[in-house]
Amino acid sequence: MKKISVVLVTALLAVSCTDSNRQYVRKAIRIMDGQGLFAEGPDWESARADALSAQPISMEEAQEIVRAAAKVAGGKHSFLEPAGSVVSDATSEWPSPKVTLSEGVIPVIALSAFSGNQAEGVKYASVVLEAVPEDIHGVVIDLRGNTGGNMYPMIAAVHRFLPDDDEMLRFRTRKRTQWIPLSYAVRVAGVQQKSRIECAVAILTDDHTASSGEATLICFRGLDYVRVFGAPTAGYASANQPFPLPGGDNLVLTTGCDVARTGEVFCDDPIEPDVVTETPLEDAIGWIMNQ
Numbered sequence: 001m002k003k004i005s006v007v008l009v010t011a012l013l014a015v016s017c018t019d020s021n022r023q024y025v026r027k028a029i030r031i032m033d034g035q036g037l038f039a040e041g042p043d044w045e046s047a048r049a050d051a052l053s054a055q056p057i058s059m060e061e062a063q064e065i066v067r068a069a070a071k072v073a074g075g076k077h078s079f080l081e082p083a084g085s086v087v088s089d090a091t092s093e094w095p096s097p098k099v100t101l102s103e104g105v106i107p108v109i110a111l112s113a114f115s116g117n118q119a120e121g122v123k124y125a126s127v128v129l130e131a132v133p134e135d136i137h138g139v140v141i142d143l144r145g146n147t148g149g150n151m152y153p154m155i156a157a158v159h160r161f162l163p164d165d166d167e168m169l170r171f172r173t174r175k176r177t178q179w180i181p182l183s184y185a186v187r188v189a190g191v192q193q194k195s196r197i198e199c200a201v202a203i204l205t206d207d208h209t210a211s212s213g214e215a216t217l218i219c220f221r222g223l224d225y226v227r228v229f230g231a232p233t234a235g236y237a238s239a240n241q242p243f244p245l246p247g248g249d250n251l252v253l254t255t256g257c258d259v260a261r262t263g264e265v266f267c268d269d270p271i272e273p274d275v276v277t278e279t280p281l282e283d284a285i286g287w288i289m290n291q
Contacts, residue, residue, distance in 0.1 A: 021057070021059060022056065028051075035255050037074055063249070077267075097157055103289070105136065106138055109128055109142060121152065129160070140288070148214075156186045159194070162223075163182070203227070206280075211234075218271070227274050229283050233271040235271070236268070237271065238256060239254065239258070
């Protein structure tokens with residue numbers, strides 16, 4: 001009798017565990033149904049059915065099912081963030097942008113990736129805003145190696161080279177399209193908007209320019225005084241949003257794609273530069289000097 005009781009308890013625990021894992025998967029699928037950028041059509045219906053019919057016997061299996069479904073519902077920019085894997089940005093230290101002078105007169109602004117808190121974001125943007133001279137012939141914005149994070153401090157740092165009152169970027173979800181005006185981006189970053197500096201703008205990109213780095217690039221898309229040098233970007237030009245799951249995990253799901261003022265839509269494909277070159281800084285400086 002004792003052995004039978006142990007077996008029954010073990011079986012009940014296994015059933016309970018399986019139910020818990022299935023609930024985890026079902027909640028993730030509900031989120032993807034409502035918010036995933038690509039959560040429609042036959043590919044999603046197939047992936048959705050596979051996920052909901054699965055019988056994960058461990059949390060690890062449930063997580064793998066969610067990861068696979070997220071790649072269909074949100075594309076390559078979506079992922080699962082396990083509990084405890086994120087360090088609070090309140091204690092982080094993020095590299096500041098760097099501003100140097102080329103040829104003694106052309107500012108070169110290296111915009112690094114950034115995901116810090118509000119105060120750090122203000123500091124990030126202010127480093128650039130305080131260092132760039134007013135009277136310049138041209139500027140280089142170096143986005144090489146900028147893997148993303150929070151785009152607003154990045155845009156605020158170089159907002160003086162964008163047209164005033166510019167509707168520079170849109171996020172398009174399955175249900176609606178939202179404009180991001182320049183004034184809004186600067187306000188969200190927490191800095192004071194300054195007057196425009198009219199000059200030639202050269203932008204440098206490489207295959208590590210991603211996510212918010214690409215969004216910053218797209219803000220300059222279609223402007224006749226801008227030229228882009230380097231290599232194609234990483235192809236993560238989309239908007240992500242974290243959604244909590246049971247146990248403390250976060251489903252980071254792509255909910256929107258980036259749309260330029262030109263109407264071009266960007267998401268999972270690399271953005272080509274105007275000039276593909278292995279010497280982007282030198283070529284950019286040469287182009288500015290010839291303007």
